[in-house]
Amino acid sequence: MPVGVSAYVPLANLTVATTAASVTFSSISQSYRDLVLVIMSRDTTASVVTTQFMRVNNVSSGNLYSNIFMQGSSGGATSSAQNSQNEWGIGFSFGSIASSGIYATNTYNFMDYSATDKHKTVLAKNDAADVSNGGTRTTALRYADNSAITTINVLPAATFAAGSTFALYGVTS
C-alpha cells in the first residue's frame, strides 16, 4: 500500500431528487477490504419513524439474513434478534409526519465483503434522533452465504423521500 494514499475511497454518492422506490449499488468493485455505506433518509410513509430494509446481491429468499441489535430509546435499553429472514429490517428512516429537515442516519460496515470463504458480517449504527420518537441502535448483521457482495439493495417502507442521501466508500486492504 503506497504511503500517503487514502485508504477510504468514495465509490458512489446519491441524493434523492423527488422520490425513490429503492436504491441499488451494483457492480461493486471487489478491490477493497471493507465497504462503508452511510445513509441519511426520510420515507414517504405516514409515520414519524419507520423501518429501512436491506438486501445484498438481489437475494430475497433462502432465509439468509440475521441480525442482533441493542437499542436505547425513551422506552429504555432493549436487545432483540431476528434470525433467518429474507432481508434485514433494522435501519431507520423518518416518515412524512416527522419534523421537517430531520433525517435518520444509518452507517453500515460490510466487513470482508469481497471474501468468498466466509459469511458476511456487518456492523451498523442506526439513529433516529427526535424529541420523543426513534432511538439509537447498534447492530450486527449476517448474510449466511460465502458469496462476495457485488450488489447492495436499500429499500424503504414506502418510498425514499427527496433529500435522502446514500454514500458508499471502499476501505482499502
Add this chain to the structure above:
Amino acid sequence: MLIPLGFWAAAGAGGGAAAGAYELIATGIGTGSSNQIIFSSLPAGYKHLQLRMVVGSTLGYEQGSSMAIQFNGDTSGNYTFHQMAGNGSGVNASAGTGQDGAYFGYISIPNNPVSVAVIDILDAFSTVKNKTVRNFNGYAWTSQNISLRSNLWSNTAALTQIRVFEANSNNLSTRSRVSLYGIKG
C-alpha cells in the same frame, strides 16, 4: 434507482485516490498456528489509529471466547473497561479495573469467522495522555452479541506496538484478518 459502479470503482481502485487523512498501515492475516497478530514499530505521522478485524479460530467446534489487545508489551493490570452489550434478549452493563488487556467477546465457528470489530485508539501517540480505546464489535449466529466497550490503558507512553490475540490461546484461523489504519490530525 440503480447506481452501476463499474466506472466509479475503476476510478477509485488501484490506489489512485489522492493522499488523505485515513491510511492503511498494515494488515495481518491469521496463520493457523499462532493466536496473535502484532503490529510493531508503529509509524509516526498519525494522531489516531483504527483496527478493523474479522476473527475466528482453528477450533473444530463452535465456542464463545475472547479476543484481547495489549499495548507496548504491557501484560500487567493497567487496563480498565466499561461495557454495554446485548444478546438478543436483554442489555447488560459491566465494568472492571486491573485487567491485563482490552478484552472483547467473539464466537469461533469452524471455517467461518463471523465475529467482527471496529476499534478506535484515540490520541495513540500522545505522551501526556493515557490511551482510550473505543470498541464496537459483534456477531450474529445462533448465539449473538453486540457490544460497545471503552477501555483505558493507564500509560501515557506513545504506542509503539499493538498485540491482538485470542485470549484462550486458540490459534487464529487463516480466514482471520486484522487491519490497522492511521488517521491524521
